[in-house]
Amino acid sequence: MQKLDERGRLEALAAFAEKLRDKDASFGSMAGAEHPGTTDHPVQIPFWKSSELADAFVKMTYDSDWVLGDFDWSKWLDSEEANSLLKDQLAISKANPDQLRKLITALIRSDRFCEGTVLQAFEDGTMLAIAVRASSLLK
Numbered sequence: 001m002q003k004l005d006e007r008g009r010l011e012a013l014a015a016f017a018e019k020l021r022d023k024d025a026s027f028g029s030m031a032g033a034e035h036p037g038t039t040d041h042p043v044q045i046p047f048w049k050s051s052e053l054a055d056a057f058v059k060m061t062y063d064s065d066w067v068l069g070d071f072d073w074s075k076w077l078d079s080e081e082a083n084s085l086l087k088d089q090l091a092i093s094k095a096n097p098d099q100l101r102k103l104i105t106a107l108i109r110s111d112r113f114c115e116g117t118v119l120q121a122f123e124d125g126t127m128l129a130i131a132v133r134a135s136s137l138l139k
Contacts, residue, residue: 004064006097012064013100013134016057020128027054027122030115048115057127058108058118066104073106082106092129097137100130 004012019025028050050058061067076082084091085103095103107126111117121127 007138009064009066009101010097010134010138012060013066013131014138016060017128017131017135019053020057020122020131025053025122026051027057027119027127030119046115048111048119050119054118054122061104061108066101067108068101068105071102071105073102073109076102077106077110086126089125089129092126092133093136095130095133097134100133104130 028048030046031049032046077086081099082102085095085099092100092103103126107118107121118127
């Protein structure tokens with residue numbers, strides 16, 4: 001697969017803005033642990049049942065090189081930059097492409113260790129804010 005330049009990455013991400021803005025859009029739901037558990041039916045660890053939209057979004061982040069391979073995202077999550085971007089969508093609206101890549105990488109990779117991170121980022125509007133920012137960077 002051919003690597004995209006910055007504009008190509010932004011276009012791929014921006015293409016999700018309207019999909020994420022749709023009032024019926026869903027990234028899926030958390031499942032498991034629906035009952036207290038018994039010997040015959042033990043408690044299941046909660047897991048994220050992703051939607052087609054979520055699967056397409058995550059696939060796009062990898063295919064479009066938004067997820068950085070050589071980036072210490074867990075260390076970055078402790079930074080002031082990460083704190084600002086994760087807590088304030090206004091900060092995302094001013095983010096540069098490099099900051100968006102770091103944020104996307106941290107969210108996608110975090111989900112492997114804390115399932116539901118990507119779902120939460122969709123539900124709280126973070127993913128939409130990221131896609132909208134990509135759209136505005138194209139102008």
